[in-house]
Structures are given as C-alpha cells and as structure tokens.
Amino acid sequence: MMSMNEKNPNLEGDWRHFSACIGEDPELFFPIGNTGPAVLQAEEAKRICMSCDARVKCLEWAMQSEENFGIWGGLTEGERQAIKRRSKRSRVAPE
Ligand code: SF4
Numbered sequence: 001m002m003s004m005n006e007k008n009p010n011l012e013g014d015w016r017h018f019s020a021c022i023g024e025d026p027e028l029f030f031p032i033g034n035t036g037p038a039v040l041q042a043e044e045a046k047r048i049c050m051s052c053d054a055r056v057k058c059l060e061w062a063m064q065s066e067e068n069f070g071i072w073g074g075l076t077e078g079e080r081q082a083i084k085r086r087s088k089r090s091r092v093a094p095e
Contacts, residue, residue, distance in 0.1 A: 020052035030070040042076060049074035
C-alpha cells in the first residue's frame with residue numbers, strides 16, 4: 001500500500017509508480033480489527049492488490065521492512081507474519 005494518493009513523478013521506474021492502490025482510499029488497506037466492516041475492507045484491498053502490477057515488489061518491500069500494519073502485496077500483517085514463521089521454521093529444521 002502506498003502512502004500517497006497520486007502518482008509521483010519522482011517515483012518514475014519505482015514499483016510504487018505502478019501501484020493499483022494509487023487514488024484508492026488508504027483506509028481500505030489499514031482495516032482496524034478483523035471482524036465486521038474490517039473484513040470487508042481487507043477483502044476489497046486484497047481485490048485491488050490482485051490486479052496490481054507491483055504486487056510482488058510491494059510484498060517483498062513489506063517483508064523486508066517488517067511492515068507490521070496494513071495490507072501490502074495482497075496480504076494482511078497476520079498472513080505476512082505466518083510466512084515469516086514458516087520460513088524461520090524451515091531454516092532451523094534439521095535436514
Ligand atoms: S500490491 Fe496492493 S498495496 Fe501493494 S502497491 Fe499494489 S495495490 Fe498497493
């Protein structure tokens with residue numbers, strides 16, 4: 001999720017320049033809670049992410065920068081944390 005609502009000429013060539021969430025309501029990407037309207041917000045944000053050309057880069061950025069809030073790359077913070085936990089477990093698991 002971008003923190004800006006308009007295309008920024010300084011981002012030419014940057015993945016954020018191709019974000020499908022440009023111009024979307026930022027609140028969609030930061031639902032509060034995980035019940036009721038927040039679930040609908042998250043679903044709508046994820047729907048937007050699925051059409052985004054920058055989705056993979058966005059998710060990589062969120063994982064690397066340990067973004068703890070919001071929907072990035074089509075995943076909630078809980079889903080990103082689950083990926084990290086699985087990745088950590090697979091690194092420490094004996095072969
Ligand atoms: S993947 Fe989603 S949050 Fe990330 S830039 Fe695209 S639309 Fe925005």
